[in-house]
Amino acid sequence: MREYEIVYIFQSTLEPEEIDGKLETFHGLLADAEITAVEHWGRRQLAYELAGQSAGYYVVAQFQADPARIKPFENALKMDEAVLRHLVVISEGESAVPPSLRGDDEDEDDDREDRDEDEED
Numbered sequence: 001m002r003e004y005e006i007v008y009i010f011q012s013t014l015e016p017e018e019i020d021g022k023l024e025t026f027h028g029l030l031a032d033a034e035i036t037a038v039e040h041w042g043r044r045q046l047a048y049e050l051a052g053q054s055a056g057y058y059v060v061a062q063f064q065a066d067p068a069r070i071k072p073f074e075n076a077l078k079m080d081e082a083v084l085r086h087l088v089v090i091s092e093g094e095s096a097v098p099p100s101l102r103g104d105d106e107d108e109d110d111d112r113e114d115r116d117e118d119e120e121d
Helices: 016-028 067-079 105-120
Strands: 002-011 034-050 053-065 083-090
Touching: 002 016, 002 034, 002 067, 016 034, 016 053, 016 067, 034 083, 053 067, 053 083, 067 083
Parallel strands: none
Antiparallel strands: 002 053, 002 083, 034 053
16 A cells, blocks of 8 residues: 545536535545545636636545556546546655645745845845
8 A cells, every 4th residue: 555645626616515526436446545634725726727617626635545546546537527637646745735725824925025135135
């Protein structure tokens, strides 16, 4: 068993209940996998349009699974039109958290000010 992390980008028109149902179905395909965390990041603006969509609903999940189960799992994700994009990676620790959910915006502002001062020198 290996530890993985997946980021899903669903169509933004889906309701959270629909997304939860899809997640249940997808995670069921992993059979004996252990889902350790699921975080809904919510609706976010995409950097560029995907399948005519300018926004997507992001979900990040961490799980432990047999590596042989990953390919069939990804094939099922590719077949679902509600999934705009997905990325499965081998997990190397804590889950990534977007800056807007961290709550440490003040630190980022300080970093920007430091960079601005460096550029002036």
